[in-house]
Amino acid sequence: xxxxxxxxxxxxxxxxxxxxxxxxxxxxxxxxxxxxxxxxxxxxxxxxxxxxxxxxxxxxxxxxxxxxxxxxxxxxxxxxxxxxxxxxxxxxxxxxxxxxxxxxxxxxxxxx
Amino acid sequence: xxxxxxxxxxxxxxxxxxxxxxxxxxxxxxxxxxxxxxxxxxxxxxxxxxxxxxxxxxxxxxxxxxxxxxxxxxxxxxxxxxxxxxxxxxxxxxxxxxxxxxxxxxxxxxxxxxxxxxxxxxxxxxxxxxxxxxxxxxxxxxxxxxxxxxxxxxxxxxxxxxxxxxxxxxxxxxxxxxxxxxxxxxxxxxxxxxxxxxxxxxxxxxxxxxxxxxxxxxxxxxxxxxxxxxxxxxxxxxxxxxxxxxx
Numbered sequence: 001x002x003x004x005x006x007x008x009x010x011x012x013x014x015x016x017x018x019x020x021x022x023x024x025x026x027x028x029x030x031x032x033x034x035x036x037x038x039x040x041x042x043x044x045x046x047x048x049x050x051x052x053x054x055x056x057x058x059x060x061x062x063x064x065x066x067x068x069x070x071x072x073x074x075x076x077x078x079x080x081x082x083x084x085x086x087x088x089x090x091x092x093x094x095x096x097x098x099x100x101x102x103x104x105x106x107x108x109x110x111x112x
Numbered sequence: 113x114x115x116x117x118x119x120x121x122x123x124x125x126x127x128x129x130x131x132x133x134x135x136x137x138x139x140x141x142x143x144x145x146x147x148x149x150x151x152x153x154x155x156x157x158x159x160x161x162x163x164x165x166x167x168x169x170x171x172x173x174x175x176x177x178x179x180x181x182x183x184x185x186x187x188x189x190x191x192x193x194x195x196x197x198x199x200x201x202x203x204x205x206x207x208x209x210x211x212x213x214x215x216x217x218x219x220x221x222x223x224x225x226x227x228x229x230x231x232x233x234x235x236x237x238x239x240x241x242x243x244x245x246x247x248x249x250x251x252x253x254x255x256x257x258x259x260x261x262x263x264x265x266x267x268x269x270x271x272x273x274x275x276x277x278x279x280x281x282x283x284x285x286x287x288x289x290x291x292x293x294x295x296x297x298x299x300x301x302x303x304x305x306x307x308x309x310x311x312x313x314x315x316x317x318x319x320x321x322x323x324x325x326x327x328x329x330x331x332x333x334x335x336x337x338x339x340x341x342x343x344x345x346x347x348x349x350x351x352x353x354x355x356x357x358x359x
Binding site: 052053055058079 | 185186248249250271276277278280283284285
């Protein structure tokens, strides 16, 4: 499944990083502690978080995640969006809470 | 230059987690007994106990630097200090604007009162002070800069409420005046691991919540005199002022 498929099925908005919309998604990881994400997210996973700081995109790039989804319609900081564009890693947004979104993504990735 | 012992991170009775014994009189008395020359008053998201500690300190010959320990939106703790009461009040206004309206539960978190020298209650903060402000670390740093204050991320390697736990590494867009590291951290080892920190002055403090913790850790700083301006120079290693030892 690609990032673009997830966007369509989970009704996500694209805030930045269009270049990576064809990234292959291997799984998901939900966490708001960047130190934890640095240690535990795997390459190709979609990272679900409520953090909006620019460091999110730096960690996303370091760990080569497929995309980042910010929950609850929280607004990403401006330099977070610009870094998402620079890195070509999609920065997505959802109106769902992390619990709900994680459940939906889990279902989607495990349905076939 | 003279050497001054500075413990720049401690809480008073105003912080919910601060002991009721942490009154202005007790803090100043204990700090002087422990041989400290300079203390920083850093309650969670409030500056309202500073003025009285400053006043008592001045009377008894202890330099008190006024500020707060803020909690950023990302839940990072940062120390902030201001050079005079006008700036401190402007910052208090900013804190009042950005602290969420969550009521304190005194049974669970403790009292949030500020007191005078005679330990008479002067006021009470109704909102829970350990909440996070709705401002990012970058926005708060910018506000502190506007007010010509000092911005010092606290205990940066703590497993919670620190720059490294919450944000993974020091954000590129902020330039702290100094950085705080706990006593259990091997400073040299961390600087080797995180060379981006090499440019910053490191301070160590007690983070005292109880009188007996005051001065258990401090920084030895070479200054011409004990003042806000001199501390700022020391953090930026200007004109011979510098932090020389962490205890």
